Amino acid sequence: MIVDLNFAPPAEVIDLAQRVSDFVKTRIVPYEKDPRWTPHGPTDELRVEMNDLARSAGVFAPHVPKEYGGVGLSQVGRAFVFEAAGYSILGPTAIHCASPDEGNIHLLDVVARPDQRAHFLKPLAEGKIRSCFAMTEPGGAGSDPGMLQATARLDGNEWVINGRKWLITGAEGAGFVIIMAKVDGGPQDGHATLFLADLPDPAIRIERTLDTIDSSFTGGHAVLEIKDLRLPADAVLGEVGKGFRYAQVRLAPARLSHCMRWLGSAVRAQEIAADYARTRVAFGKTLGEHEGVSFMLADNHMDIHQARLSILHTAWLLDKGERASxxxxxxxxxxxxxxxxxxxxxMQILGGMGMTRDTVVERIFRDTRAFRIYDGPSEVHRWALGARIVSGKM
Ligand SMILES: Cc1cc2nc3c(=O)[nH]c(=O)nc-3n(C[C@H](O)[C@H](O)[C@H](O)COP(=O)(O)OP(=O)(O)OC[C@H]3O[C@@H](n4cnc5c(N)ncnc54)[C@H](O)[C@@H]3O)c2cc1C
Incomplete structure (x- = not known):
C-alpha cells in the first residue's frame, strides 16, 4: 500500500524546470533541422555548441554534484527538469543529462576512489569528455548479465582484458569506458568486475557503429573488440567481484532518468497531435470533434499522467534512500x-503527415521504440516482478 506521498519539489526546482523548458523550446528545438543531427545521433560538434548555449543560459548539467558546478538535484528534482529537457530529443544532450553519461556520473559519484573521481568523473561531469558503459555482448551478457563472457586476468601488476561488446552507446568519441568483465583465475574466478579504461586505446577497436532505429545518442551504438587490453591493477572501479551490484547502483536511477526524458518527448508528441486535431477539418468538423480522435488524445493524456505519477513515486523512494528496485x-x-x-x-492522429519527418513525432516514435529494450526489456522486468510475486516477496 502506498502511504504518505509528497512529491512537491522546492520552488527553486520548479524555477529551474521552467528555465530548462524555455531554453529547450527557444534555443534547442531549432537545431532539430540541423544536418549535424545524424542517424548516429548529434555530432560532437553539435553537442558542444548546444552545451555552450546551455552554459550561457545557466541550465548546464544541473543534476551533477555541486563540486562540479551543478546543484546536485534530487531524483524528484530530476523528474521535473529532465522531463522539461526531453521536450526536444536533443534537449538532454544540450543540458548534459543524456545517457550514458548521466548514469555513469551517478555510478562514479557513488563508487569511484578520489583519484578516479579526479581523472574520470570531474571532466565527465563538467562536460569536457563523454563516456560509455560496456556490458552487453553478442551471444553473451544481455537480458541475462550472468552470461558475461569478457574476461579479466591478473598478470603481475596488470589486468589483461579480452572480449567483445556490442550496442555500446557513445563509444565512438568517448574519453573513457567502464567495462564489465569476469575475473579469470585466482580466488575470485568468475566474479563480474567493473574496470575503467581511457579511450582511445589501440587494444579497444571499434569494429563498427550499428545502424539502429534510434538516433538520439551522440556516437551511436558500437561493436567493440577488446584484445589484450592491459590496465593497472587499480583500474578496478570499486571492489573486485562487485560488478553486478554496481551495475544495479547505476541502473535503478538510470532507467528512471530515461523515463523522465522520454516523458518530455511524449508531451511534445501529444502537443503536436492536439494542435493538428484542433485545426484540421474532415467531414465538416475538426478532427478533435470526432470522438475517435478525441478519445486518442484523452488516452494520451492519461498515459502521460500515469507515467509521470509512476516516475515521481519511484524518484521519491530513491530520495528517501530506498533501493526501489x-x-x-x-x-x-x-x-x-x-x-x-x-x-x-x-502519429495516427497526424495521418499521412505522421509518417513523414515534417514533424518530430516520427523520430520520437522510433527513438522510444528502442527504450522498450535497453535497461531491461519489458518481459525481463515482468518476469522478475512476477517471480517475486509468486515467491511471496512482493
Ligand atoms: C539503443 C540501445 C542502446 C544500448 N546501449 C547499451 C550500452 O550503452 N551498454 C550496454 O552494455 N548495453 C547497451 N544496450 C544493450 C541492452 O542493454 C540489451 O539489448 C538488453 O539488455 C537486452 O539484451 P539482448 O539484446 O542481448 O537481448 P536478449 O537477451 O537476447 O533478449 C531478447 C528478448 O528475449 C526476451 N527475454 C529475455 N529474457 C526473458 C525472460 N526472462 N522472460 C521473458 N522474455 C525474455 C525479451 O523479449 C528480450 O527483448 C543497448 C541496447 C539498445 C537497443
Missing amino acids: NESSMSKVVCSEAIARVADRS
Whole structure:
C-alpha cells in the first residue's frame, strides 16, 4: 500500500524546470533541422555548441554534484527538469543529462576512489569528455548479465582484458569506458568486475557503429573488440567481484532518468497531435470533434499522467534512500510502454503527415521504440516482478 506521498519539489526546482523548458523550446528545438543531427545521433560538434548555449543560459548539467558546478538535484528534482529537457530529443544532450553519461556520473559519484573521481568523473561531469558503459555482448551478457563472457586476468601488476561488446552507446568519441568483465583465475574466478579504461586505446577497436532505429545518442551504438587490453591493477572501479551490484547502483536511477526524458518527448508528441486535431477539418468538423480522435488524445493524456505519477513515486523512494528496485522496474515498463502508445497514437492522429519527418513525432516514435529494450526489456522486468510475486516477496 502506498502511504504518505509528497512529491512537491522546492520552488527553486520548479524555477529551474521552467528555465530548462524555455531554453529547450527557444534555443534547442531549432537545431532539430540541423544536418549535424545524424542517424548516429548529434555530432560532437553539435553537442558542444548546444552545451555552450546551455552554459550561457545557466541550465548546464544541473543534476551533477555541486563540486562540479551543478546543484546536485534530487531524483524528484530530476523528474521535473529532465522531463522539461526531453521536450526536444536533443534537449538532454544540450543540458548534459543524456545517457550514458548521466548514469555513469551517478555510478562514479557513488563508487569511484578520489583519484578516479579526479581523472574520470570531474571532466565527465563538467562536460569536457563523454563516456560509455560496456556490458552487453553478442551471444553473451544481455537480458541475462550472468552470461558475461569478457574476461579479466591478473598478470603481475596488470589486468589483461579480452572480449567483445556490442550496442555500446557513445563509444565512438568517448574519453573513457567502464567495462564489465569476469575475473579469470585466482580466488575470485568468475566474479563480474567493473574496470575503467581511457579511450582511445589501440587494444579497444571499434569494429563498427550499428545502424539502429534510434538516433538520439551522440556516437551511436558500437561493436567493440577488446584484445589484450592491459590496465593497472587499480583500474578496478570499486571492489573486485562487485560488478553486478554496481551495475544495479547505476541502473535503478538510470532507467528512471530515461523515463523522465522520454516523458518530455511524449508531451511534445501529444502537443503536436492536439494542435493538428484542433485545426484540421474532415467531414465538416475538426478532427478533435470526432470522438475517435478525441478519445486518442484523452488516452494520451492519461498515459502521460500515469507515467509521470509512476516516475515521481519511484524518484521519491530513491530520495528517501530506498533501493526501489521493484518500483524502478515497474516505472520502466509502465513508462516505456505508455510513451510508445502516445507516440503511436500521435502519429495516427497526424495521418499521412505522421509518417513523414515534417514533424518530430516520427523520430520520437522510433527513438522510444528502442527504450522498450535497453535497461531491461519489458518481459525481463515482468518476469522478475512476477517471480517475486509468486515467491511471496512482493
Ligand atoms: C539503443 C540501445 C542502446 C544500448 N546501449 C547499451 C550500452 O550503452 N551498454 C550496454 O552494455 N548495453 C547497451 N544496450 C544493450 C541492452 O542493454 C540489451 O539489448 C538488453 O539488455 C537486452 O539484451 P539482448 O539484446 O542481448 O537481448 P536478449 O537477451 O537476447 O533478449 C531478447 C528478448 O528475449 C526476451 N527475454 C529475455 N529474457 C526473458 C525472460 N526472462 N522472460 C521473458 N522474455 C525474455 C525479451 O523479449 C528480450 O527483448 C543497448 C541496447 C539498445 C537497443
